[in-house]
Amino acid sequence: MTIVLRARIFHTPRDPFREAGALETVEGALALTDDRVGALGSLTEVQRQYPDAPVLGDGEDYLLPGFVDTHVHYPQMSVVGAMGLTLLDWLRERTLPEEARLADTAYAREVAARFLRALARNGTTTALVFGAHQPPAQGIFFELAAASGLRITSGLVLGDRLLHPALEADPETCYRESETLLRAWHKRGRVRYAVTPRFSVSCSEGVLEAAGALLRSYPDAFFQTHLNEAPAEISAVAELFPWARDYLETYERFGLVTERSLFAHNVHVTGDELTRLAAARSAVAHCPSSNMFIGSGLFPLRRHLDHGVRVALGSDVGGGTGFSLLKEGLMAYQGQMLLGSGPGGGLPLGPAHLLYLATRAGALALGLDDLGDFTPGRQADLVLLRPPEGGTLAEVLAQSPSAEASLGALFTLAREDSVREVFVAGEPLFTRLGLS
Template sequence: MRYAIRAAFFDFPARLADPAQASGHARYIEEGVLLIDHGKIVQLLEWEERTQVPDWEEYEYLDLRGKIIFPGFIDTHIHFPQIGMVGSWGEQLLEWLEEYTFPAEIDYQDRAFATEMAAKFLDQCLENGTTTALIFGSVHEGSTDALFEAAEHREMRIIAGKVMMDRFVPDALCEKVAESYQQTKNLIERWHNKGRLSYALTPRFAPTSTPELLAAVGRLKREYPDVWLQTHLSENPQEIAWVRELFPDQQDYLSVYHHYGLTGPRSVFAHCLHLEEAEWQCLARSDSAISFCPTSNLFLGSGLFNLRKAHQHNVKIGMGTDIGAGTSFSLLRTLSEAYKVQQLQHYALTVAEAFYHATLGGAVSLSLDDKIGNFLPGKEADFIVIDCAVTPLQTLRQARCRDIWERLFVLMTLGDERNIRQTWVNGRCAFQRHNN
């Protein structure tokens, strides 16, 4: 339970007021040692400073020279019941939900099936270097129990919730408001703040929520003020037009959620591609966060997220794979797509900013930066061991890199799950890749 791990290390020691300036605030230790004691970080030192550790002999020494260790990746938007329909062809958001998503989620009424899929889902997260995730469940109470049980077994830090929806969905997925409220309350009582587990109120999005359901979500948020809230916002122009029809008394899409008290420091809104100025201002005032999901946005043809605008309004940003509209659990692949999305808008996303959003920035967006996101003493020991050259092309390209920034940019643009050699959760190795 006590380890001294020798490798190179990369993190951000402090949260950033302006992520666009991340390059000047990163910490890279080429020859370092990380001390871990019973799941917590004791210290990150330069290798030559190890002589200052009085109880050095009590640590199990692990030599991982040649690898770079990062804080664990944080996925701020992902759907547990969509793992089986990733890569479904040919539709945009609303049609895609009807054709693929809702039929897939009906299967999760079977608790045994949900238990099997929860194991596969979380193992995919670990294999891809994701140690913390904000997760949409299905509408079923039992399947959400199965997800929490699987995460508890793996000692993962997750925030999750059963989806709440009471209209415009198949009968097999449609709830009554009282039923949705009570089942959500049951799950909060069972799982919220149990070890490393937390609960997120999860209304799917405004179109599948009657005013009565949104009022019930707001009631739960008042009753349990330390829970999180996650939902979708402004992903698709058709969706936005539909929200205007369904809620004609509200100024804009975000106003629907704000009206029912659903914005705030622990509220995370996925996508946010077509926001109006008033919505940006509301997100900033309420200290709400956005999950940027580039692979999903490109796959469904939804639009391009304006990262520069988020910086201008000082809105917190995390990265989301958005499985299953997103096509990979890998946050390395997700960051690569994020770079391309910003290039199309003439914003040159630096590799430092990208990794900030995937690590400490993600923790900030989830209000978890006191627990995870970097290698400060006392933080939970969630981290990933990365090999930057696991393919012939990566090996060739890495050999020609001039500095650490170029090495990390090549990792980000050419890398994938194969680069994740180990994933550590709560101070233990939870995944190890034995070959490519």
């Protein structure tokens, strides 16, 4: 079955950090053939290829590849907006007590459903999700994620010290419960498993060793954790692992730095760590709104790219300020502006960079090479945007001098009230998720 969507279409089939002109814009149509992109071009061209396909839309909507959120916490939605705390206090005072509430499975089910709806409502079609510490709550999350139609990679969060006592589990339990969930859910529909130690502060060597053993036993599973987020965290890691020359080595020692590994934050990173991350082909989730909200610092994007480290975007709810990858794009832009020019300074970003970071870069970081742009043959994951009538965004877009300027306005002003629908693998999801 083929349908044709008329819209103003934007995508980045090439990497704008390497090539000029990587942004492609078309005022025309996109054909969806079953679960894939069939064609992209003017309405006349697309209709010539698919003369019998129904045409949807009036051409006024903005059509982007579905957003890819490479770092977000399912149990933390209600923590968004907890002000006045830096990382370790924010965890202890607000976040870990909230995560402990997921021991109540009825509450966990509510939180999981709300979280998945929030992703879709913000145009996110794929996410790498930090899960719960409690196996039943993580099982419920997988169950609802599989039913949602979204592409979710997630895992049970592991830790055995310096957490809320109810969240801690010894290394053997961490291994056994992760393996049970992995066997039940990995590669079931669009769900995949990620081995997920919380961070080295809360993980003894035994837990990190268990995580490494899981990855060796299940080499196509994913891996996620936190790295180099805040100075106090880095000092704590140095004290807890006196043998490690830096934070990254606490993961390297246990075989956790691989091309299927994604590290969140990495704000305060040494050149040597960047060299080793690049050699391992690991990826970094840049979470700008979280880094600014928690006061962790400004992300050295230029140094990452100069070293050849892969970078994508994450919302990091609930340290982040919401689920919108459009807003994360804006915050990334602002962070680089604030770093200023000159050596070690910021990397000036434009709308093409922001779109790439929010879509194709995330797909590649998650090993999902067949999504993230509209090259014919790719998975048809997309988000349809229409600004609310009479609002600031509509007014700005009406005066926009160019397609690129319109995309800049969308990153700056479009939020969840502009998202009309998301499609994953060619299927519209809002009705399934109770959003329309």
